[in-house]
Amino acid sequence: MPLHIVVLIHRPNGQLSFARVGDRSWTRITDVVNLCDRGYRNAVYNKNDGLFYLLYYRGSIHTLDLNGPSPVANEILGGVTGWDDPTKSIVLTPCGDMLQVWRCRDLRFADIPVQFPSEDSDDVYNPCQELDTEEMMLYKVDIDGQKLDRMDSLEEDCCVPGFQF
Template sequence: MSTNKLYHITLSEPAFRTRHVMGSSYGWLITADERSNLILVNPVTRAQIAMPPPETMNNVRLRYTEDGVLDGYDVLYMDLFSRDFDTEMEPYHLTLEEARFYLYARVVLSCDPSHGNCTVLVVQLPKDQLSYTRVGDTKWTWIDANPNCWAYQHILYNNNDGLFYGVRGMGEVDSIDLNEPSAEVKVILKPIISYQAHSRYIVQAPWGDFFQIWRHDKYNKENGITDRVADKFYVYKIDFVKQKLVETNNIQDHAIFIGYNSSFMLPVKDFSTLIPNSIYHTDDLLDYIFCQRSSLRQAVVFNMKDSSFIELSPPSSDSRLNWPPSVWIQPSLT
């Protein structure tokens, strides 16, 4: 968007068209193939880095047919109190391709993965729990630091302190320290409301402040099809000292970018095409993307000053443009 130009990039094998794009971080696209293997892709350098396979996650098992043919994955429920499997709950029975929509609801990196020592943190279903790995590792590690390590809606990495941050369903925020052999999770913002509502995001400003963005949706029905689209965004500055959220419509002439990507903010003065005090949002409604892959994907700009929307993705009759889902990315040449 900084140049207001359209670029076409041809990526090397393995094939990209069939992958699900569930994020971007440090200039890399975070993708999953039809077997639900997680692959990091730099669209500029065309480098690709494979993560450990899904079956190395603590709650994932390979499933085979009676003839011994690999048929899918069984995803088990994990009990954070006993730190073991919940045997009373029926596992999710997923095809090889379906698992990517459940295991990688959110993905964020700690740094450019080509630099080494990169940690990859994911929010996974069921119950929106956390697992992580590092580039070069052979398996994923489940985070069971305390019984409340679940219901995460959005995560980010803070370069200033080397910690991950996660916002949960009732507005609470946790810090997640993965620098030691055992994960350490601390509540740094207590629950704000007593119920789970809206979709929540967390973003860090260049000057250090943290913000929560709450997305409110509405339902549009046309030609017998119901679409769920963003209707309004609420932006709150997080006051960790006073343990509260302060609503604001001023982010110092910056623009917020949210969706499947790792959230970020850019100064409008450096990018003439951007609108100040606005939110750039791409569709990340996982249930609709999973169930209606050919449906139109929403990409909008929300003006915080007057609550108006600008559509960035005009309706198209070419459903191929809706898959993979669009995602914001800050290109990296490394």
């Protein structure tokens, strides 16, 4: 029977916790060699190797193995940028490639504040702020070369279902 695990990325600082089926609480991931204690922005699970792939805010990628008694992490791609902008996501394609999707946004201020339901109001810092997407960038992750290769479009044999570029 496969092991079912959920990884949680805490906001705003990107700390990590996990829970296995049957756990009564989350386990905070701390003091793991090769793993930062904060700054993760995205994660994806690879069913082919049983690892979680974690995307750090600087674009580095770590694997996280939660199959044993304690977490094991390895950095597989070093940081590729020095800042948290643009927003980054990680995608595994059906053919096994790993992609990073970067979203460049611009902060603008509206004249009329946006109305939010009261249960969401604690998450709103300024109801007049808007983040508009200016550009999307797509990169194929080259682990062996320790780099990202810019892509102009998705390759025909590696399409991601439901993904629009």
